[in-house]
Amino acid sequence: MIEIICNDRLGKKVRVKCNPSDTVGELKQLISAQTGTDASKIILKKW
DSSP, X not given: OEEEEEEOSSSOEEEXXXXXXXXXXXXXXXXXXXXXXOGGGOXXXXX
């Protein structure tokens, strides 16, 4: 499993654990479950 740190730039940082074989859509579902944000509104960017 890998751990991804997501920052919503409003003060929330979330650590999400997922498998390397997971798709981007599945990752967005995991992030939305922890933050409460709709998965269709999540935009992933690499810093």
